[in-house]
Amino acid sequence: MPDLLVSPFFEVSMPEHKVSSLGITLNAGKQRISKIDFENLINLLNKKKVINSFIEMRQGAIVNLSEKRQALHTSLRDPSPEAPYSGEVHKTSDKICQFAERVRNWKWLGCRGDRITDVINVGIGGSDMGPRAVYNALRTTRPEIKVHFLASADGVAVDRLTAELDPYKTLIIISSKSFSTLETLSNCKEIFRWLKNFGFRDDDFKHHVVAVSANPKAASFLGLPDENFFPIWDWVGGRFSVWGAIGLPVAISLGENVFRRFLIGAHLMDAHTASAPIQKNLPALLAAFSYWNVENLGISSFCFLPYDERLTTLVPWLQQLEMESLGKSKTVKGNKVSEKTCVPVWGGHGNESQHSFYQFLREGTARTALDICWCEKPGHAHNDLHRVLLANAKAQAEALLKRENDDGCFNVVNTIVLDELSPETLGSLMAMYENxxxxxxxxxxxNTFDQPGVELGKLLARKLL
Structure with missing residues (x-):
């Protein structure tokens, strides 16, 4: 790789490099890169004009070339009237929040006049993982309105879910970008059958079902009025879509204030990404080290280790985000790539995983990149437990660097520390990884924004069915 000067890497040689912004501190001092290689790496990112590419994407350039589409998830969280599609985005955001508050204030009631106590989100992939991650992170211990997620076409999941819910107090959100996703439509039929078994008539469904889709015919397909339809758009990929109507279950359960603060945090990270120099740019630094580690150190996987129960569902969200976006073998020009474009993404709750797969990380025959993440301020009042949790997180950030033998297998470690897990900080954190x-x-x-490899499986499943 002629653009970089590659130095010996078997000792941690990166001087402490801390960058803090928006309540997030990245410490990259445990990376295996020398000062001169780091400077060359930063020069490479500047040479490739990656920040300019991000800015152009944010302004509406056609960046999804295979589908001839924009990628404007950033507009979903941009309060500026100058942002692309700001009119329809803000109109939809207002509709989301107004509907959520109607449900929360008992103004939207079930067909018998019952208040809504539970929401079932029927969707898979990007229609499931984003809202699931946000709900798990920000929900209270006893939410007034609980959200349940139904993704896979598995009858056990349907039975376990419906067995514990009162259909007359349940709102169902059917989320599908195309409204042709096999699993989602199949689960929709099962949920409708459940409602009919309780005596629901056709006119009752409008009190209990809403649709989220880029297909304008989704509501009429379900026999619902237009007010039960919430639009999304083909210029936002599913895995980037939690900031819009896909986030409806979050807004209903957590409220307008929390949802809008979540969007604000993401927007502030977008502004940071577009303006901060690469040496102090959180997403750019994460991308730079990821690139370096794979291309120069032979890192074979990326492991996300949150030491916080609220952040555990970010693991599958990150899996889809990075592996669906970067799991490509061709360039935007259609040529075969010459570099590794993606590594497997995995992880789990850091403290629990110490008693599961840390043996592999400490003494296994692999090279792994780790992001160890924790919150300085706990989300609870159990101070002794928090002290134990942070002691483990900080100890493992050191222990996972050390090996008994210099056998060429090692880990590289970032620590990502949140001041606290507020809606704003969560929005910034998730936008940081998106960026x-x-x-x-x-x-x-x-092309980060298409997923042609996903489509073949869908086609074959339909043929087999």
Whole structure:
């Protein structure tokens, strides 16, 4: 790789490099890169104009070349009237929040006049993982309105879910970008059958079902009025869509204030990404180290280790975000890539995983990149437990660097510390990883925003069915 000067890497040689912004501190001092290699790496990102690419994406450039589409998830969280599609985005955001508050204030009632106590989100992939991650992170211990997620076409999940819910107090959100996703439509039929078994008539469904889709015929397909329809758009990929109507269950359960603060945090991270120099740019640094580690150190996987119960569902969200976006073998020009574009993404609750797969990380025959994440301020009043949790997080950030033998297997570690897990900080954290992914795609010259490999499986499943 002629653009970089590669130094010996078997000792941690990166001087402490801390960057803080928006309540998030990245410490990259445990990366295996020398000062001169780091400078060359930053020069490479500047040479590739990755920040310019991000800015152009944010302004509405056609970046999804295979589908000839924009990628404007950033507009969903941009309060500026100058942002692309701001009119329809803000109109939809207002509709989301107004509907959520009607449900929360008992003004939207079930067909018998019951208040809504539970929401079932029927959707898979990007229609499931984003809202699931946000709900798990920000929900209270006893939410007034609980959200349940139904993703896979598995009758056990349907039975276990419906057995504990009162259909007359339940709102169902059917989320599908195309409204042709096999699993979602199949689960929709089962949920409708459940309602009919309780005596629901056709006119009752409008009190209990809403649709979220880029297909304008979704509501009429379900026999619902237009007010039960919430639009999304083909210029936002599913895995980037929690900021819009896909986030409806979050707004209903957590409220307008929390949802809008979540969007504000993400927007502030977008502004940071577009303006901060790469040496102090959180997403750009994460992308730079990811690129370096794979191309120069032979890192074979990326492991996300949150030491906080609220952040555990970010693991599958990150899996889809990075592996669906970066799992490509061709450049945007259709040529075969010359570099590794993605590694497997995995992880789990850091403290629990110490008693599960840390043996592999400490003494296994692999090279792994780790992001160890914790919150300085706990989300509870059990101070002794928090002290134990943080002691483990900080100890493992050191222990996972050390090996008994210099056998060429090792870990590289980032620590990502949140001041606290507020709606704003969560929005910033998730946008940070989204922007990291977009910057990596620009650096590698691939299309971050399509997923052609997913479509073949869908086609074959339909043929077999």
């Amino acid at each position: 990291k992914t977009a910057i990596l795609g620009a650096l590698l010259g691939i």
